Amino acid sequence: MEGYFGLFTAAFVAATLLPFYSELALVGLLAAGYDAWLLWLWATAGNTLGAAVNYVIGRWLMHYQDRRWFPVNERQLAPARRWYARWGIWSLLMAWLPVGGDALTFIAGLMRAPFWLFFVLTGAGKGARYAVVLLLYALGVGHVGEMA
Numbered sequence: 001m002e003g004y005f006g007l008f009t010a011a012f013v014a015a016t017l018l019p020f021y022s023e024l025a026l027v028g029l030l031a032a033g034y035d036a037w038l039l040w041l042w043a044t045a046g047n048t049l050g051a052a053v054n055y056v057i058g059r060w061l062m063h064y065q066d067r068r069w070f071p072v073n074e075r076q077l078a079p080a081r082r083w084y085a086r087w088g089i090w091s092l093l094m095a096w097l098p099v100g101g102d103a104l105t106f107i108a109g110l111m112r113a114p115f116w117l118f119f120v121l122t123g124a125g126k127g128a129r130y131a132v133v134l135l136l137y138a139l140g141v142g143h144v145g146e147m148a
Contacts, residue, residue: 003029004038008046015050015102015126022047023133036134043130048123051095051105055118058109084111092121096129 007029011022026043030036064070084091084107092108095101108118 003032003034004042007039008042011043011046012050012053015047015105016053021098026130026133027137030134030137036138040127040130040134044123044127047096047126047130048119051102051122051126052115052119054102054105055109055113055115058106059112060109062110062112084108089113089117089121092118093125095122096125 007022007025010020010025014020014022022043026039029039061070065074089108091104092113095104097104105118105122108122
């Protein structure tokens with residue numbers, strides 16, 4: 001059980017604005033014989049909940065936009081608003097990207113995206129990413145526990 005919780009933690013941290021890669025933990029546990037489907041579930045849950053932290057921070061931060069210390073001004077925020085208006089909430093399906101994906105979840109909070117839709121789209125994208133990692137491992141090794 002420690003392995004699954006460790007993966008959950010690694011995936012959670014990786015989804016925040018902190019630099020971390022949970023795929024290495026996923027592959028390591030897979031190689032150690034852990035169940036692929038449970039690894040997928042724990043990694044997806046951790047990464048999606050970590051992205052929710054970014055969303056909440058983004059949403060909370062907007063309460064302080066009139067403060068002097070606020071990290072961005074309206075002029076700087078305007079392009080992000082235009083970008084989000086163009087691509088909308090569907091861009092959250094790309095929140096799994098290693099570069100920019102975490103920022104998407106933060107921007108969704110800034111833009112006050114509906115949380116339930118944020119959570120569903122982000123979870124779908126992140127779940128798909130971990131499924132691809134598991135599939136690539138299976139193709140590279142020849143089998144993956146119950147996946148073969």
